[in-house]
Amino acid sequence: MIRMPHQLPGRVLAAAGAMLVLGCGVAYAAPAKSTAPRLLHTGLETLEKQVQEFTLPNGLRFIVVERHQAPVFSFFTVVNSGSANDAVGTTGIAHMMEHMAFKGSTVVGTTDYRAEKPLLDAEDAAWAALHTEQRRGAHADSTRLRQFASAFAEAQKASSRYVVTNEATRVIEQAGGQDINAFTAEDITAYFYSLPSNRFELWAAMHGGTLVDPVFREFYKERDVVYEERRMRTESSPIGRLFNEFVTTVYTAHPYGFGGIGYPSDLKSIDRPEGEAFFRRNYVAKNMTIAVVGDVTLAQVRQMATKYFSAVSDAPAPPPLDTVEPQQIAERRIILEDKAQPFMIVGWHIPAASDPSYAAYKAAADLLAGGRWSRMYKTLVKEKKLCVQVNCGTGIIGEKYPSLFSMILVPAKGQDPEAVEKEAYAVIDEAMTTKPFTAEELDGYKVRMRAAKIGAVDENEGLAGELAQSQMLYGDWHEFFREQERLQSLRPEDLTAVMKSSLVRSNSTVAFIKNPPATAANEGGH
Secondary structure, three states, rough: OOOOHHHHHHHHHEEEHHOOOOOOOOOOOOOOOOOOOOOOOOHHHHHHHHEEEEEOOOOOEEEEOOOOOOEEEEEEEEEOOHHHHHHOOOOOOOHHHHHHHOEEEEEOOOOOOOHHHHHHHHHHHHHHHHHHOOOOHHHHOOHHHHHHHHHHHHHHHHHHHOOOOHHHHHHHHHHHEEEEEEEEOOOOOOEEEEHHHHHHHHHHHHHHHHHEEEEEHHHHHHHHHHHHHHHHHOHHHHOHHHHHHHHHOOOOOOHHOOOOOOOOOHEEEEEEEEHHHHHHHHHHHHHEEEEEOOOOOOHHHHHHHHHHOOOOOOOOOOOOOOOOOOOOOOOOEHHHHHOOOEEEEEEEEOOOOOOOOHOOOOOOOOHOOOOOHHHHHHHHHHHHOOEEEEEEEEEEOOOOOOOEEEEEEOOOOOOOOHHHHHHHHHHEEEEHHOOOHHHHHHHHHHHHHHHHHHOOOHHHHHHHHHHHHHHHHHOOOOOHHHHHHHHHHHHHHHHHHHHHHHHHHEEEEEEEOOOOOOOOOOOOOO
């Protein structure tokens, strides 16, 4: 499944519903090679043979699948950098790139870029002066702060004089564009939409322009939008606050612990030059893949790619992250007292999706609490009525680097979260010891995953997304298809082995919302 915006808890979690869709995990292909017999659905076998590719001299890879059933095409661009590539002091900057993507270029989004450019520079200078004084903290001069704030506001007003707001989006929509969107994950940032096939060159010119010659106009205005997004989805939401505490606790060293959307202080301070520096470092040809699926030809895509994307920077791709999360040796617990619906998240550290064992973790998550067929659902929801919702999954934060196996529990009214937690552990312990998963249960999972994979590529956008993400995350789009072979070769004992190795108390981080103790006042007493 493609990791869509509503599936990204580290960035956009705002309500229980957003969390609950995560239990099935994200079906990214993992690159571990398999010697299992080819058991792919014949449709997927045929589809794999239809995938074509080429790479421009600058290193930008294009993946192409021709589908001529309808006069439309979809694209999916994946940048191999996400919020984990943020840095201390600039958290949230990867997410800002997503917001800047549709601000246009030197041609689109402005009435006169030559006149606009010095005003943008003046806006940056005005912000730098204001921020320098703000950094003095208690020693800041209040008069100078007011003067600098006023000057910055005037500079913003002046730089907006030449802006044609939302012109890029409007041009695409007027050409028949659909599903114009983007998302920032911990590992990647992605951009995608669909257009009629007779607008292919328009797409190439528009999208190529934003990668070759972007202009980060309205940067500070959009920075305020992102700050408000964080306030609404994190600070103003009990589950958002809980998840934020969970992320920053479960990862103590690795940048996955940044939480995706950025820290409030950083979102108030990052500037346009820092955004441009992040773009120049990460949005280079060798760090991106573009998949195009639909009513196009390989020759056509190659021609337009050469014309409009050859000028994308050929600088080296940034290196992988060196920071490794230390082994967790003691349970960590977070208790958030709130009058909201009790809610629980438990996370255990597991290997990255590239590890050969990852398929077994995904299968175990599904059989434990992936749906109505799962053991936790049958025990905690149907039989004992302790929960109204249960979910287990992998990749709740990221998957390129060592990941998490997660469990989400929503206790029924009146149930103590800690008592529910113990009942859930009992189900896990039983699956690891006295009642391991059966071949019949595992066969059901294999059928569901085969169907899900076929469904994921039914639409042009879905196929483009799967191929581009597999290429960027694992270095080979073929891994989308290899994953099916790996899961078909799973045995019940493989699931038992990974659970025993990771689902232990010393490796767990537990976070839950618990209602505060009742008092005479809130019970209506005197």
